[in-house]
Amino acid sequence: MKSNKKSYKSSPSTNKKSKNIKVNDVIITSCANVVLPIAIILGAYVIMHGHLSPGGGFQGGVLIAGAVAILYVAYGSDGVRKLFNITRLKASESMGALGFIFIASLGLIYGVGGYRFFANTISKGTPGTLFSSGTIFWMNFAVGYKVLTGIGALILIMVSSLNSNKE
Amino acid sequence: MDILVYIFNILIFPGFLFCFFFGLLLSGIDRKLVARMQRRIGPPVFQPFYDFFKLIGKGHIIPRGAAKKTFMLAPIIGLLGVVIISMFIPIFGYVFIPRTADMIVILYLLTVPAVALILGGSSSGSPYSGVGISREMVTMLSYELPLVIILLAVGSKVGHSLGEIGNVTFSLSKVAEYQSKNGMLICSLSMIPAAIAFLLCIPAEVGTVPFDVAEAETEICEGPLVEYSGKYLALYKLMSAIKMFIMGSLFVALFFGGTGFGTGIKFLPLNTLLMMILVIITISISVSFLRAIVARIKVEHTLKFFWTVPTALAFVSLILTYVTTL
């Protein structure tokens, strides 16, 4: 709620110029407070169960990144900027991509089936359980991580450029 | 041994020395002829030689604003270009470098002297040269189109009867071979328009009145050559003289080829002599005669003229070739 007050001070000036976006409306804030955890948990679920049900890393990642947008709608750009560090997000995105490549090249490292990239080398487990399908689970995880940070950074950049446009 | 013959070819006979001598001689004859047509006495026939050696002996000035290396290299490049062309042109069945593609090579190499002129003028940094090279470029664009079509017409005429792949040949030695069998190409009806078009292209290629817009002395003080002096100017003069000879002998090779006028005589000095006479006749018709009777035309008219009259003539030739072979 601290951030709430802080941004409230600056809001009149922004309010004048943009009537469409009303920052820190109580209804929106409280709705967002309810929706945010759900969105994040749903996203996490979708990522984790990518190999079992429709969905996967990308969809889950986008769901979680959508939380950034919700946060922006609810708390304004200050709130979002306080919470996330763009450079860290970008670095995390690269980490996700590198992780994906690493998992994919496990097949190369272990040499299963004649040094195949993308070969599924980890034990596959029993079908239907969470820790099954070998590398696919981990790849989903890496993709999800990459997408959530990537799209998060994207939304953040767009938001900040929109703001800078108005000032 | 082959190498020695090649070097002889390059340096002496169809190459440098021969071109040097005969090109300058041709230029002298041209001057004499024009003078006689204008009822002047005119300079002696060997005047271009005197001019050349005089210029070689004189000092030269390279202007401050010029790109020095290009300025000095451009005339040499142009001269080498024309000397190289001279070796591709067969002298009545004597082919020095028989290759399949020499027509296109000649077409490309003929742009080398023009490019050299443009580069030299362009590097001198003079405003007159700027105007001159712009005109030179447009002239080049204008005569290139009819020239291409003429060569294609000749190539398809010859290629068709020799049964080449695709009914075309780009080889001058094939043209000579055809003419020694079937008589000269100028005698066949379908080639006459192409020959006329080629005669019209020669003055533009050589850069004489009426198509000397690039060097127009009275307007832009010799255009690209305005800053040249001494030996570099001499090289340029030599280049254009040799170019005149090359164009004449190309015309002879294309339309009067074959072995010694169809007589079948294969004796090199005699053939060379015959070719020289034909070249002199060609040049006197296409260069001297035109030069004496016509005034210079504007650059945009040059383009218009070449893309209409000679192009149409060459096309007529090409179509006639197709019609007759059907």
Add this chain to the structure above:
Amino acid sequence: MLLNYIGAFLLIVFGLYIILVKKNLIKIVVGMSLLDTGINLLLVSVGFRPGGTAPLFMNDLKPGSFFVDPVPQALTLTSIVIGACVTALALSLVIKVKEHYGTIDADKVRRLNG
């Protein structure tokens, strides 16, 4: 099924129409997105087999049941991702265009011509 194809066709045509006719750059981006959606719909429809179940590898499969073609679904996902990227990139460029030109009218954003 026919409805799907008609829908895909209409989406593609509308998308193309918007790109061709609308002068607002944002609307052009919308048109591109619509075009993409149409293709995605077509792609999913291509892989659909009447009566097929979702292509999930489960233990409780009934004998005689069959999957719809899973490949187009994977392709559609890829295509959606790419479409999202196109939209994002294009929108960010539109923002920059507005910064530089002060307008997003296609008729005025034409300094590079000829």
Add this chain to the structure above:
Amino acid sequence: MNGYSSILPLMAIMLPFLAAFIIALTGNKALGLKRVLAVIFTFIPLLAVILLFKPIIENGHIVSYWLGNWVPEKTWAIGIGLEIDAFGLFCGLIITLTCFLSSIFSIRYMEKDNGLEKYYTMFMLLTASMIGFVFTGDLFNMYVMLEIMTFAAIGLTAFRNHKYKSIEAGFKYIVIGSLGSSLILLGTVLIYAQAHTLNIAQISAILHGNYNAVTIFALALMLTGYAVKAFLVPCHTWPADAHMSAPSSISMLLSGVMSKTGIFGIIRILYMIYRSKCVAAPSMEFLMIFWGTITMLIGASMAIIQTDFKRLLAFSSVSQIGYVIVGFGVGLSAKTSVAVTGTMGGLYHMLNHAMFKSLAFLCAGAVLYRTGTTDTTKLGGLAKKMPYTTVLFMISLASIAGMPPFNGFVSKWLIYQSTFEAGYWPVTIIALLVSVMTLAYFIKLAQSVFFGKIHKEHENIKEIPWSMRVPMIVLAAVCIFAGTFWNVISDKLIEPAAYAIYNIQGYIDVMFNKGYAQNMFNHEIPIPKMTRAMAGYWSPINWLLLFVVLIIGFIVIASLLSKGNKKESIIDLSDTKYDTFTGGEKEYFSHMAGNDLFWGLKHQFRGYFKTLKNAHSGIVNDYVLWVAACAAVVTIYLFAVL
């Protein structure tokens, strides 16, 4: 297949991707590390391609690699496969070599810009996706790689986003480029609906004899889509903007290499997937030759009226791509000997264009680096200040215009010969004329940028640093090498690649098992015989001769000229006799700039040039309309003739 060669193509694709993310991870620190990484990880693919030479070119194998060990089940492809034949390797060589040189050039060239981690990330993505595009054996994978390529290219085009032109070019590029990609995707979808597989080898086996309206529609869409990538007229509107605005090290890739990926796509479609419909089909031959001729003519005409250095080069690229397409169009001819000549000409010109156009773009980059502008009306007289750049530019000029000792001559000559032998003599005339036009507008560049008078503000510029000169020198060396030792290039690259284009049976059999293709086609697929003698190349002895002449000539004339040099050493340059002759007027700055140089031509054809200029209106809707109209025309034509 032995172990190492099967893993090399994967390495060539994967390592640049890996490097891209490593560079992104380092953030905006450690600039030196990024440069080193970029150079190393573009060198590794080049090394991989060179190592692949032995199995593919010398032993004649086709290397295949199934990702994740998903080998075909009962001769039905279920996984994604990489497949590299000699043609793919040929394109791979062009791509990796150019990318490597570009990464070296970037070191100093990009030093004034900030945000270089984005630059290098996208640069590596571009490299990796281009290699992936030519090495893959999967139709959808081609689309994905194409999209990555397009994104990276757009990002790099808009990289200098403080300039309005970068942003505008980027936006136009993304609209037209993604429309092209959409057409390709639509075609891929339609093919999938018919063949139910995405493996190129299998599609070509299955589709044989089963062509119907849907596949022909797919052919039309994919041809147009790849035409956008290869910028054939009328889809040529974006490259002019994009090449002009991108940093030169990227323009070089966009023009030299990315256009080749479009051509690669077109060839794979025409010669492989629609083999029995297109090869030896006069109607398709006509379409491609007509398309190529229009492209070369309009590209050259547009180039003549440009005044921006890089924009002119971009239109010149359009015109050169026209030559390549004409070559491959003749390759569809029914007369096999002519077809082979055409294909070889197209391939040779592909290689040559990548080399000399990259060189020309790097020269533009060098000029931009030192003077800060590429507007030819504001430049002039740089030859005195930048002699190396001038010489290198002259080499690229001679190569692109097809002057005999340089590489452009060999490939252009093959194209002339093949078009005439195929009976398309008007195309030969246009091609020769366009060649002269090429020479003309390059001379215009030479005059207005490197010669003439120097501007006051450029008095103190210096030659570019060595790290920028080296890539240019390498490119120039390749230009000269490919022109003089054409027989080496022809033996080692062109012939195997041309053979691979026609060797569809081998391509299919490697992916599945021997005899699969014959089984599907019901007959052996003929491969035209090819020897380089048939192509009637220019004999090497002449080049030796020319060199002898040149050297002797230089010696003789240099000795002739050396007498005067002693006197020159004591001259006083301030003497009035060294002034430029101005006819007595006071000397002032009067440089014959680019836009005045073709006055006679422009005046005579003012209607034509004005129409062309107005047609390139710069409005993005118009450009999209052109692409859509092109797709419509191609569709109608294909339905009418196939």
